[in-house]
Amino acid sequence: MMSTRGLLIAVEGIECVGKTPMARTLASLLTAKGYDTIYTYEPTNGPYGKLIRFLLKRVMRESWHWERALLFALDRAWHVSNVINPLLKRGLIIVCDRYIHSQLAYQAAEGLPMDFIEKLNMEFPPPDIVVFLDSNPKYVVERLSFLKRKGNISKSSVYDDEAFLSAVRSFYFKYLRDSRFTKEYLIINIDEEIGRGYISDDEFNRRVLTIAERTVSFVTNRVGR
Numbered sequence: 001m002m003s004t005r006g007l008l009i010a011v012e013g014i015e016c017v018g019k020t021p022m023a024r025t026l027a028s029l030l031t032a033k034g035y036d037t038i039y040t041y042e043p044t045n046g047p048y049g050k051l052i053r054f055l056l057k058r059v060m061r062e063s064w065h066w067e068r069a070l071l072f073a074l075d076r077a078w079h080v081s082n083v084i085n086p087l088l089k090r091g092l093i094i095v096c097d098r099y100i101h102s103q104l105a106y107q108a109a110e111g112l113p114m115d116f117i118e119k120l121n122m123e124f125p126p127p128d129i130v131v132f133l134d135s136n137p138k139y140v141v142e143r144l145s146f147l148k149r150k151g152n153i154s155k156s157s158v159y160d161d162e163a164f165l166s167a168v169r170s171f172y173f174k175y176l177r178d179s180r181f182t183k184e185y186l187i188i189n190i191d192e193e194i195g196r197g198y199i200s201d202d203e204f205n206r207r208v209l210t211i212a213e214r215t216v217s218f219v220t221n222r223v224g225r
Helices: 019-032 047-056 067-089 100-109 114-121 137-150 162-176 201-220
Strands: 007-012 037-041 093-097 129-134 185-189
Touching: 007 019, 007 067, 007 100, 019 037, 019 093, 019 129, 019 201, 037 067, 047 067, 067 093, 067 100, 067 114, 100 114, 100 162, 129 162, 129 201, 137 162, 185 201
Parallel strands: 007 093, 007 129, 037 093, 129 185
Antiparallel strands: none
16 A cells, blocks of 8 residues: 655654664554555665764764765765655655754754754755654663673764763754754653663563554554645
């Protein structure tokens, strides 16, 4: 079953809130309900996305203040041109793991001029729905620290500072309410729905599934509007 028009859903949030499992589960549930759905993500595996990953992992060092901002915008342009717009025209539902709001929130928190970051993203299609996974940065840092001790994630993350993540979270809320970039949004409190600390993979997946099932209802009520 095809939706009458394409729908772009962005799953957003600061670090370690379960964006990727949520986005993948949401896409799978929508597919199971008969909707033509694709999961995608940013940074992409396109030519610019690969450079961004090198920067974030500190494999490659930035040589210019604006380098990462422009790479994010170039990667999004590649993504929109090669994936998002063609699939929207075909009427598919796209579930994107990070999108415009990630760049707006993170780079505003880094101190780049907001008007410049906004202009970089004005021409991209805004998401029809933003699913924002909210969490207190204090608990995020605790989860990140636990995962680092277990060796589950690299110690080279550039985004594991509580004060910085608090700023990012504030900018997320600002842009969720900005009609230029957001049509509709759903906020899910991860600390209440999944937990503040680390839980087993099985329990985590069970709780993600419960949240995703509710989110599917929210999405399908808006298909074809």
